[in-house]
Amino acid sequence: MNMELIPGLDPHGLPGPPWLFQSLLVLTFFLHMLFVNLTLGGSLLAAVSHIASGGREGDHRLLLARRLASVNTFAIALAITTGIAPLLFIQVLYQQYFYTATILLGWIWFSLLALLVLGYYAAYLYKLRGAPARGQGGGGWLVLAAVAFLLIACLQVAVYLIQAQPGQWARFAEAPLAVLSDATFWPRLLHFVLAALAFAAVIMAWWAVRRARAGEDADGNRRIAAYAWRWALWTTALVLADGFILLAVLPRPVLLSLMRGGAATMVPLILAILLAVGLVMMLARGSDPVQSPGLVGGVAATAVLVIAVMTIVRDQVRVFYLQPATSHFTWQTAPQWFNTALFALLLIAGLATIAYVVRRVLGAPASGPEAA
């Protein structure tokens, strides 16, 4: 590895212990991934559902597409907002690798911004406008949003792989798109996309079941739940299969480090596999989710848990990828404990404020002259 190409650590040092930033990175990335999965998987599922419905009013797939587009305008906002924190913490911990990877991609990385705006406004256009955004031709907006978010997924996988492999930087400097020929690129992208589809489908099934059981368009919601449930089943099965392929094509030193890491690495990895197998089994048990609300709740909770565990595994894999480079550097720390405590306090206060406001909103339904 050409160590000369790796920029030095920032001389200011870390304003807190590394474990703290590592924990914050993993925690906030997990939150981010919940909304990213809804955004990416939801956009893809909405586009496919809209096309499958043929734009026919009353078709349950069209209803699902509209519901997803409606959810997505919130999910995208929260995906971007929750993404700020992991972007911040990765710059604190891995600035040498992260900036280098983004600069090597240059305009390709910069296009992230245009794709985000495009995907976001396309989702809003479908949600807010009548024809031609909706109806038979309206699927175009959903396809546009889905393609934009799919390309962003490609960008993120590319940046992850370039930053994780400083030994390949001279090659990527000559041809950044060589990252597409990395053995793990396509299995990793597929893992990401399929998991997003599965998660969005599970959440949509859960929501449709709740509505159906509340007596709201029972037949339509029953069909939406069954349709989303099938998507969740097949995509989860494929994620599991692709996960083993991804594991097999990991660079040998990374795989060995993962296997020899003891309980710290094996517990999350095995737990993730077991949870995914459990998900497939639970999804295969019922074809009419409305009849099994407990099962649907269990599936949704397990899906969230799988994302949490996989976030930990993903971070460990990055640590092992970077180990040959990071072993040459020692972090200096200059903790700012007062500011750390202030952040923690304000985070609690901020989340409490949101909880209070949401509670007030849910407890104050109104209509007619009494409404805002």
Place this chain on the structure above:
Amino acid sequence: MNYPIWDIAMGGGVLMAVVAIAHVVVAHFAVGGGLVVAVTETLSVRRGDGELRELARRSSLILVLLSTVFGAVSGVGIWVTAGLISPAAISALIHTYVWGWAIEWVFFIVEITTAVIYYATWDRISKGAHLLLIWVYFVSAYLSLVIINGIITFMLTPGAWLQTQGFWDGFFNPTYWPSLVLRTGIALLMGTAFMMLAALRGTPQERARLVRYLGLWMTAGVLVAYGGYRWWEAQLPASVTDLFRGTSPTLPQLATVRHLLLWALAATLVVVTVMMLSLPRLRVARGVAAVVLLASSVVFFGGYEWLREGVRKPFLIYHYMFSNGLRVSDIGAFDRDGFLVHDAWATQGVGQGPVARGRAMFRGQCSSCHTIDGYQSIRASLPDDPDMISGVLMVLHDMGQTYTKAPPGQPVNVATLDYPYMPPLVGSEDEISDLAAYLGTLTGTDGTPAAQGGRP
């Protein structure tokens, strides 16, 4: 330094300016618009005023679409762009102010969450709960401005931080409070300028009344912004104001920008006064007047941001890091060891020999501001005489000595330097000769045909 170099023909600074100005306009609108919408809806509820309610409602769609979509994406865009063109500088800022940004993120989460719920709950929840949403939105949006203002002003006037490296010493720096007042005024200007467009969509009677109502807000915004701007200028050190004020400013183009932004602010006041007094008689022109109002507000704000960035040259963080990522504290080591041993990426793929090394020097130290033939074209700025090129380079190199010899606590007055807006040139004598040789190939003064444009 020692990051790969992103070669873009338009120049990294221009790209950063485009992204940053687009973001700050929307971000300030999100703050000011939040206040005006909150007050407007509160008044509408207290007075049972349907016109004010419709104004708040119409404006809330713009607020959500602009602040939660474009504002959020362009905010991320500033980090993305800074990481591409000035990785060392953004790294220094992040490592110093990570907790500041983390705190701002908390406010941002509250802001975005309440904004999307606020827009989605018109006609669906009680008036009291809806008002709570918009006031929580405004308070969190303003608090995010309170935080980010400290980091932005730190870059121009780091104050005691240069000695202590303390978070709060840099945060509450000499221009923190004036800038906060100025940005509060700007937020009001941006908020009401956008809302004016929404106000013009009502009936003629509604329009006249709503324009007068928003005109009062805008007048307040102009006055607060003007006061804040003057206070900001007064807090700048003389070495900075010498660049753009006085009878013979060091950088006349920045003096022009200053005149432009002050006239734009005056124009905003005039146009809004005309609109308030004579809207019923303005027919075709009312739409034009609203657009002019928005344009003059943006020109004022953009001009101020341009001036703020301009007077910071040659630094990214004043007296700490230059615009090409070179730290003041690194000048001595780079002169002693040579520059290229510290920047392997500059030499990556440029080949061997003196001209190649000179090209690497250009990539590492000059290309963050200069392109070959595009923005800030280096070819167009070079003298024809090779001896003059070498002479200019030696002057730039000697400027480094001025920085290293400055007594602690007495930073260099850049206005007294030969090239006040340029970083010093660092490196060994051989490297500087190599750079002169490379620059000679661009003009053909080295005896060979001039090298054609393209990547440096």
